[in-house]
Structures are given as structure tokens and as C-alpha cells.
Amino acid sequence: MTKDLAKLMKKELLDVEPSSILQFDKDVSQIPNIIKLTLGEPDFNTPDHVKQAGQASIAANHSHYTQSPGLPSLRVAAAQFLASKYGTDYDPATQVLTTVGATGAIYSALTAILNPGDEVIIPIPIFPLYIPIVKLNGATPIFVDTSQDGFKLTPEKLANTLATHRDKVKAIVFNYPTNPTGVTYRQSELEAFVAILKQYDIFVISDEIYSELTYGEPHVSLGKLLPEQTLLINGVSKSHAMTGWRIGFIAGPAAVISKINMVHQFTVTAATTMSQEAALEAMQHGLDDGQAMKQEYLQRRDYLVAELNRLGMATAVPAGAFYAFAKIPARFGSDSFAFCRKLAQEAQVALIPGAAFPAGEGYVRISYAASMAKLTEACQRLDKFLAVN
Ligand SMILES: Cc1ncc(COP(=O)(O)O)c(C=O)c1O
Structure with missing residues (x-):
């Protein structure tokens, strides 16, 4: 008989779930040629x-x-x-x-x-x-x-x-x-x-x-x-x-x-x-190491937010960090996981479903800690996806 010791573990663990951000990122990483705007970490290298x-x-x-x-x-x-x-x-x-x-x-x-x-x-x-x-x-x-x-x-x-x-x-x-x-x-x-x-x-x-x-x-x-x-x-x-x-x-x-x-x-x-x-x-x-990165993020933010609004994904201008929180167009319904899965499979663009955050359903989180080249390509793909869906 095999023992099931897992059931003896801390009961509070039953009530918590693994990070759905990391899980979603892992899932979409399998898709060939995917552009990932998923994770919240700088794309810059640590200063020399x-x-x-x-x-x-x-x-x-x-x-x-x-x-x-x-x-x-x-x-x-x-x-x-x-x-x-x-x-x-x-x-x-x-x-x-x-x-x-x-x-x-x-x-x-x-x-x-x-x-x-x-x-x-x-x-x-x-x-x-x-x-x-x-x-x-x-x-x-x-x-x-x-x-x-x-x-x-x-x-x-x-x-x-x-x-x-x-x-x-x-x-x-x-x-x-x-x-x-x-x-x-x-x-x-x-x-x-x-x-x-x-x-x-x-x-x-x-x-x-x-x-x-x-x-x-x-x-x-x-x-x-x-x-x-x-x-x-x-x-x-x-x-x-x-x-x-x-x-x-x-x-x-x-x-x-x-x-x-x-x-x-x-x-x-x-x-x-x-x-x-x-x-x-x-x-x-390195008190001001972050300044050059910040200028770069700012350019990306302005480009991305303008593009999202132009494409019908209403986005307020973020005042800080490196995320845009964009509304999913109404015709897709509000299931952000379904939207992000479809987008990843059909257009090879990975965003984080808003529902990964409590009270975030109906939105997607887009990290602009990614190069302008990646952001531009992602927006072109998003444009095509939204045009046919
Ligand atoms: C709000 C917030 N706090 C903390 C962290 C984790 O920071 P660290 O990598 O220093 O543990 C993150 C990472 O994304 C974050 O977004």
C-alpha cells in the first residue's frame, strides 16, 4: 500500500494556488515564434x-x-x-x-x-x-x-x-x-x-x-x-x-x-x-543607473499605449512601472484567459490575462520591458488579429 503523506500537510496550502502568471507564461512559451510580453522583469542587462x-x-x-x-x-x-x-x-x-x-x-x-x-x-x-x-x-x-x-x-x-x-x-x-x-x-x-x-x-x-x-x-x-x-x-x-x-x-x-x-x-x-x-x-x-532605462521605458510606454488605444484596446496612460493594463474589446467577451490563449495561438503574441490578478478580469497586462523591435512586431500582429476577429 502506498502512503499518501500529502494529505497531512499544512491545511492552508489547500487554499493557495501556484502563480497563474508563471503557469501561463510557461504554457505559451511552447508556441513557436511567440513574442512574449508577459514577465515583469527588465530586459536590460545589469550595469557593467x-x-x-x-x-x-x-x-x-x-x-x-x-x-x-x-x-x-x-x-x-x-x-x-x-x-x-x-x-x-x-x-x-x-x-x-x-x-x-x-x-x-x-x-x-x-x-x-x-x-x-x-x-x-x-x-x-x-x-x-x-x-x-x-x-x-x-x-x-x-x-x-x-x-x-x-x-x-x-x-x-x-x-x-x-x-x-x-x-x-x-x-x-x-x-x-x-x-x-x-x-x-x-x-x-x-x-x-x-x-x-x-x-x-x-x-x-x-x-x-x-x-x-x-x-x-x-x-x-x-x-x-x-x-x-x-x-x-x-x-x-x-x-x-x-x-x-x-x-x-x-x-x-x-x-x-x-x-x-x-x-x-x-x-x-x-x-x-x-x-x-x-x-x-x-x-x-549607480544612483542614476535607472535613468537611461527609464527614458527607454517611457518611449516604449508612449508607443504601446497609443497603439493599443488606436487598435480599440482602451488603455490608460500608466504613471509608473512597465505595464500597460488594456481592456479587451467587448466583442471578445470578458474571459481574459480565453482571449490570451487565442491571441497566443493565432497571432503568436503572449500577454498576461487580467484574471491572473484579482479584480483584473476583462483586461490584459502587457509588459513593455521588451525591446521596441519586439513591441512593434507585437502590435502589428495584434493589429492583424483584431482585424480578422
Ligand atoms: C509589486 C512587486 N513586488 C515585488 C516583486 C518581486 O520583486 P523581487 O524580484 O525583488 O523579489 C515584483 C516582481 O514582479 C512586483 O511586481
Whole structure:
């Protein structure tokens, strides 16, 4: 008789699903000649001086553990980076932790603050990762649908949701610029949120990983506006085209960060040493590495959004990140997975179905972290597809 040990596993795992973004990407990757505008990672290479720092670290045999919160010099550089860009004020020794990507920061932060039965407010559509982590900790996501409000949380909805859930709510998640919609918040909007959030003893998890990719007014950090409640998440993945190096940061009140560090330590010990040294170079000498990439993204954004609107796929101009969130033309119905499958099979263009994000049905997410040549070819294919369907 064979044993079925899988049924003995953590019950919360029954309630979470694998990433449908990665699954869809994998499925369409089999199609010959496919153009993929699916994944959320820069198509640029890591800057040369950063790569050299990583290579030098290996050559110098820096192959040992670092302190669990990360190299002290890297924490200093990260605190300075955040201060110089966004006016935050974090003590590197006690308020900054180096994590394995922003993902590691999100995991350690949520795991450190949540008890079973807690609730976490999550405006949607949003990058889905927070949801399974909330559930694995036995907590419940409370979704606030922003699709009727230009994909932005409003102070009214925030106030109402907090009032309704005041007994159990432990945290709220912000992600701006937002994956998948590209919307972001200006200072006055954030100040209206802060006035409400201050009335509650809750954590504000602010995932600002796309902060360097803000195209209009400069990015404003909740780490500056509400430091006593905010757990600010950032990293080098998007700003410095370093997704594979896996370095992120979390900053917040010292007493909270020291507990988050315990989860981080028990999970990974410390982030990879040579990646930390590469990130140190990025933070110290590559403050503006992202600028050239940003100019390129901006051109692509303007081209792509104009094309999508011309082709009848209504798209608001994204204010940040590198995604366009386009409405599927009404004649296709609103099943975004069906639309994307048909598009991939018949026109060899792969987009992410909006339904991969909660409250995103009826839309597609198009990543413009792809060359102009690819975007142009994809738009020509889309044009032909829409003409015959
Ligand atoms: C909003 C958001 N947060 C976090 C991440 C993960 O970042 P990292 O690669 O640094 O773990 C992503 C990646 O797409 C993202 O879109």
C-alpha cells in the first residue's frame, strides 16, 4: 500500500494556488515564434560596474555568510539611497534589513506580523504574491476592488474598510507604482490615506519596488510620510535590472525590523554575499543607473499605449512601472484567459490575462520591458488579429 503523506500537510496550502502568471507564461512559451510580453522583469542587462563588483566579490573569496540583516555597508548605502531619493530617515544599523529580493521582504514581514485570524487589507488588482503569504499565515485577505475608481484606492473606501474590519485588521498592503495597472499615488493622495491610517494601530506594508520607474511627478514614499507604521519594501531588481541577483530591502521601526529579521534569519540566514556586494556597488555608485532605462521605458510606454488605444484596446496612460493594463474589446467577451490563449495561438503574441490578478478580469497586462523591435512586431500582429476577429 502506498502512503499518501500529502494529505497531512499544512491545511492552508489547500487554499493557495501556484502563480497563474508563471503557469501561463510557461504554457505559451511552447508556441513557436511567440513574442512574449508577459514577465515583469527588465530586459536590460545589469550595469557593467555592478557585474564587475559581483565578479570581484567572487574572486576575492567573499564566499562566507554575512550578518543576517546584510552587510553593514550595504545597509548604510540602502538607507542613503532611500534618503537621497525619497527623503526617508532610517538608521542603517537598526532599521534596514537586506532580504532575498522584495519577495523575501514581503514574506518575512507578513510572517512576522500575522497571527491566524488576522485580516490584511489588499486593494486590487495588485501583484498577487501577498495573498498566498497572508493565507499561509492563517490570516485572511480583505480585498478592496479599485476597478471602478481608475484602479486607485480612495480615502473613502480606505476609511470604510478600516471601520468595518477594525477588530481584526492587522495590516494594509500598498504597492505603487502598481503592478499590473501602472497607477501611482501623488503626495496629496497619500496624505489623505495617512490621515486615516494614523487612527489605527496597523502596519502599512508599502511595496515601492517600482519607485525609480515613476514617469510623472516624483515618487513619494510612505516611509517618509508615515515612518512609525510603514514597513517600506524596495530593492534593486527593477531599478538596476537585477532580478536574478535577488536583493531587496525592508525598512521600518527598529523594534519591528529586529523581529522581522528573526523570520528572515530562520528562513535564509542571510542574502547571498556576492549579490550583496553587487547591490552595494549599485547603491553607492549607480544612483542614476535607472535613468537611461527609464527614458527607454517611457518611449516604449508612449508607443504601446497609443497603439493599443488606436487598435480599440482602451488603455490608460500608466504613471509608473512597465505595464500597460488594456481592456479587451467587448466583442471578445470578458474571459481574459480565453482571449490570451487565442491571441497566443493565432497571432503568436503572449500577454498576461487580467484574471491572473484579482479584480483584473476583462483586461490584459502587457509588459513593455521588451525591446521596441519586439513591441512593434507585437502590435502589428495584434493589429492583424483584431482585424480578422
Ligand atoms: C509589486 C512587486 N513586488 C515585488 C516583486 C518581486 O520583486 P523581487 O524580484 O525583488 O523579489 C515584483 C516582481 O514582479 C512586483 O511586481
